[in-house]
Amino acid sequence: xxxAVDVLIIGAGAAGLxxxxxxxxxxxxxxxxxxxxxxxxxxLISGGGRCNFTNMYTSPENFLSQNPHFCKSAxxxxxxxxxxxxxxxxxxxxxxxxxxxxxxxxxxxxxxxMLMDECDAAGARVQLRTEVLDVAYSDGRYQVKTxxxxxSAHKLVVACGGLSMPKLGATPLGYQLAEQFGHSIIPxxxxxxxxxxxxxxxxxxxxxxxxxxxxxxxNDRASFKEAMLFTHRGLSGPAMLQISSYWLPGEPLSVNLRxxxxxxxxxTELRQQRPRVGLRTVIQEWFPKRLALALCEQQGWPDKKLAxxxxxxxxxxxxxxxxxxxxxxxxxxxxxxxVTLGGVNTDEVSSKTMESKLQPGLFFIGEVLDVTGxxxxxxxxxxxSSGYAxxxxx
Ligand code: FDA
Numbered sequence: 001x002x003x004a005v006d007v008l009i010i011g012a013g014a015a016g017l018x019x020x021x022x023x024x025x026x027x028x029x030x031x032x033x034x035x036x037x038x039x040x041x042x043x044l045i046s047g048g049g050r051c052n053f054t055n056m057y058t059s060p061e062n063f064l065s066q067n068p069h070f071c072k073s074a075x076x077x078x079x080x081x082x083x084x085x086x087x088x089x090x091x092x093x094x095x096x097x098x099x100x101x102x103x104x105x106x107x108x109x110x111x112x113x114m115l116m117d118e119c120d121a122a123g124a125r126v127q128l129r130t131e132v133l134d135v136a137y138s139d140g141r142y143q144v145k146t147x148x149x150x151x152s153a154h155k156l157v158v159a160c161g162g163l164s165m166p167k168l169g170a171t172p173l174g175y176q177l178a179e180q181f182g183h184s185i186i187p188x189x190x191x192x193x194x195x196x197x198x199x200x201x202x203x204x205x206x207x208x209x210x211x212x213x214x215x216x217x218x219n220d221r222a223s224f225k226e227a228m229l230f231t232h233r234g235l236s237g238p239a240m241l242q243i244s245s246y247w248l249p250g251e252p253l254s255v256n257l258r259x260x261x262x263x264x265x266x267x268t269e270l271r272q273q274r275p276r277v278g279l280r281t282v283i284q285e286w287f288p289k290r291l292a293l294a295l296c297e298q299q300g301w302p303d304k305k306l307a308x309x310x311x312x313x314x315x316x317x318x319x320x321x322x323x324x325x326x327x328x329x330x331x332x333x334x335x336x337x338x339v340t341l342g343g344v345n346t347d348e349v350s351s352k353t354m355e356s357k358l359q360p361g362l363f364f365i366g367e368v369l370d371v372t373g374x375x376x377x378x379x380x381x382x383x384x385s386s387g388y389a390x391x392x393x394x
Pocket of ligand 1: 010011012013014015016033034035036039040041042043045046047048051052053054130131132159160161162164165168169170171172173337338339365366367368376377378379380381383
């Protein structure tokens with residue numbers, strides 16, 4: 001079977017579906033192909049099944065890219081408010097959870113249904129269970145050999161995402177196609193991903209699995225005030241996922257375990273007010289008992305009354321609690337990462353249209369590009385904004 005269309009989109013994920021509806025609404029014949037059995041698989045499991053579909057405070061500062069200016073044009077032409085208006089038009093109830101993060105009240109299925117309805121209404125066809133076997137370009141058209149036959153298209157949109165979560169269908173096809181047409185790839189790595197710890201640290205903190213504390217996690221490039229979660233493999237929770245995108249192997253992390261406090265001032269004041277109370281008791285008043293004990297054991301802090309603690313000891317305790325240094329062993333990698341950092345070099349793509357500057361009629365949208373958002377709905381917003389910019393220009 002052979003089909004000829006104006007626009008062929010590879011990837012029925014967030015970016016591909018939004019682009020398809022936008023392009024078809026402008027009168028183009030559009031086909032979206034995907035090797036998965038279901039469209040929008042990541043949307044379906046995102047946000048614990050409720051999809052954190054955007055963030056009210058989205059701005060270019062919430063994105064990582066070798067070219068931080070690249071995302072500006074698309075984000076400003078299709079904003080979080082435009083997507084919220086679409087969600088409202090479809091009668092989907094939603095709420096703000098925290099920090100501007102918007103989630104469906106009911107289910108992420110509502111978002112996939114909305115995107116599929118938009119595609120249907122505009123006449124874009126979504127064809128699942130379709131493998132891409134070969135892509136060639138001749139006489140101004142793309143000839144894409146698939147497991148369901150040949151598709152010939154005037155414009156080809158690569159919307160097949162990054163490498164995170166291979167069990168949900170992630171493949172390197174997007175990067176391979178980019179390279180085939182002469183594009184360079186900014187080295188990729190897992191982002192928004194839990195850390196694993198070295199065996200010695202794991203032993204110390206293994207019993208803390210499931211415990212969460214509010215912290216500031218930082219390095220010299222970024223700082224996030226959110227919750228940190230101890231897991232049986234290492235450290236997770238929003239603060240750790242966020243800083244993981246700014247972390248390079250071998251680097252330590254600094255974690256402020258008492259972000260709202262001046263711990264040295266608190267300790268010296270307590271020494272005056274409650275001199276007979278033990279140092280370890282005070283630490284147990286500040287943290288869950290399991291964490292307090294683990295910290296005291298690991299740091300070798302004595303079980304002394306505060307009156308017997310000199311300034312040097314109190315200053316050491318304060319410094320450790322406010323700048324707890326931990327050196328991760330690595331991350332859990334693409335298996336559990338929410339996103340892939342790096343990707344198609346944005347210097348070779350138009351920020352207005354998402355079209356390749358090297359190859360006419362070839363477009364890249366969504367996560368396959370070297371644009372990665374923070375945790376909190378920013379990655380979907382990038383998918384909607386880049387998909388729209390492309391859909392408007394194909
Ligand atoms: P996406 O990955 O959505 O779609 C790519 C599509 O291409 C898939 O349908 C895939 O099957 C298809 N494909 C891949 N290779 C192919 C091949 N060889 N042939 C044919 N088809 C192929 N973000 C956010 O903002 N809020 C959130 O709540 C979450 N939550 C979240 C949870 C989890 C568990 C993950 C893994 C990720 C998130 N994210 C998120 C990130 C978000 O899901 C991600 O950034 C977007 O889905 C990216 O959209 P794309 O359309 O670019 O890729």
